[in-house]
Amino acid sequence: MKLTPEASAALARIARVSGVRAEPQALLPAEVILELSGEAVRSRLCTFTDASGAEHCLRPDLTTPIAQMVASGELPVARYHGAGPVYRLPPRGSDEPVEHLQIGFEWFGNSGSPAEDAEALAVALEAAQAGGVTGAKVRFGDVAIYHALLAALPLSPQWRDRLRRAFSRRKGPRELLAAAHRRTDVAEAVVRIGALGQDDAVRAVETEIDSLGVEPVARTAGEIARRLREKATDPAPAESVAEVLGDYLDLSASAGDSAAALATFGRQAGIDLGAALEGFNERLALIAKLRPPFWNAAVFSAEAGRRFEYYDGFVFDLARDGEPDRPVLSGGRYDGLIARLSAGDVETSGIGAAIRADRLGRGGGR
Amino acid sequence: MSALTLAVPSKGRLKEQTEEFFRDAGYAIVPMGGVRGYLARIPALPEIELRLLSASEIASGVIAGDIHCGISGEDLLREQAGDLERVAHLLAPLGFGRADLVVAAPASWLDVETMADVDDVAARMEVATGRKLRVATKYVRSTRRFFTEEGVGHYRIVESAGATEGAPMAGVADLVVDITTTGATLKANGLKILSDGVILRSQAQLVASLEAEWTDAGLRALKALVSAFEQRAGLHTTRFEEFVAALNHTRA
Structure with missing residues (x-):
């Protein structure tokens, strides 16, 4: 696929600080994607079966195949950028194309500092700006705060695991807790x-x-x-715990007010969010120093990042006004991904962002 | 295409029950015979072109709009259409061909009663062994949809060609999603149905396609058929008017 001038400009901004260009395969064993994201994504995957019965799929993004190369030792732990077509079957009734061009970066092995978070966000937003995007809003969140909240709440280990898993699922933490309180019979x-x-x-x-x-x-x-x-010995969480979790997930505030909103939430719930909140505040301060485009109107949302299973820290996206479900870019931290893909053989932090080239420019492909 | 093409099951118990149902409504189904064994007619309703197909072909034909209406199992219809309501309309449950689509686990898993238990065990299995829980089924889409709604992840579908219920004993899957009428076959294979594991209570349905080309003559013929079913076979449905409304909506 040929890069448009907008896409070239966005890629140039990314490439300046993102090491060498990774050239992952277009074709992957379907196993790799399914093991990572589960059967729920299968309806969006372009899959096919070969004569021996093995299943293959076209890459649905660049992150997974690049991460796979790092996990398998094919690429050393370093910074990478990429550009190329990715493939997703559109949902029924959608006019989205199956194939679209993605531009992005994946940075591995910088121990995952708030400074790296801030830099990644700034690079991604500057790339979108270089690609001609205007009139768009940043939404950001931090999955690590959700995890810190679960650690601080009085929950059984089993419930902590369940609520952690539920964050990225359609049947989310609220629905899970509501169902638990309806159910009383024990075999x-x-x-x-x-x-x-x-x-x-x-x-x-x-x-x-x-x-x-x-x-x-x-x-x-x-x-x-x-x-x-x-x-x-695994009682359902108390109603008060469900309320606190619900209050947290409802949190939404401007970037400037977000630190205060989280502090107030913690005080009212009687919960110390500890290092996760300190990291959040430090990151905000570092972002403010970098003054990235679009940041003035950024909104914190506790539910940001719920659509992706592998994010485990800072998450962000950029979408045009009125089109929150069609982000121009999305990215975030996935420190656990490589360890998971390599079954623990390779441990490294990771953060990345992906831009949809067909949504760059003023029109966003429409 | 004739004004109204109606597909009915061509084999097995479903064929017998369909013929019985038509007989109760006062209509005999007469096969054309000879090389055109896949065609039939109802002498009293000459405007209807009858086709004899497998229940699965009927489901796909109605969904694609190749036939106007047919009789097939709701389980097959929902499995083959991602979003059945957009492409077809269930006009009337016919009271036969009953089968439940269920999730069943090994009976030896004493700790597993619900879908929530399945998610817990699946997550633990992945951590302990690095592999996902395997679910054997022919009903791939229905399974995926139900597991997502119920908040179960960490699983893989193993598509089964036949005898799904034997998969756990054979060691190729952990759970099965399959249809059952009495549960006896599942039980004989050492399986139990989860307490919230009923995906669908299915039965034979008279189903009309929203994708087919409809004429006024075709709709009149369908209405006559539905009225006859209501009067003579004691079937109660107000869904014909809903179908016409949905059809107008689709055309608009």
């Missing part, structure tokens, strides 16, 4: 076996499976006994 086996010590519980599980006349499948009696015991 007899949970009560009976859950009250036993582990050894007795394992024996009880084995007896129970025997009496059902079935064979154990995929999971051992030990695993099942352990989880039954956990379930027996």
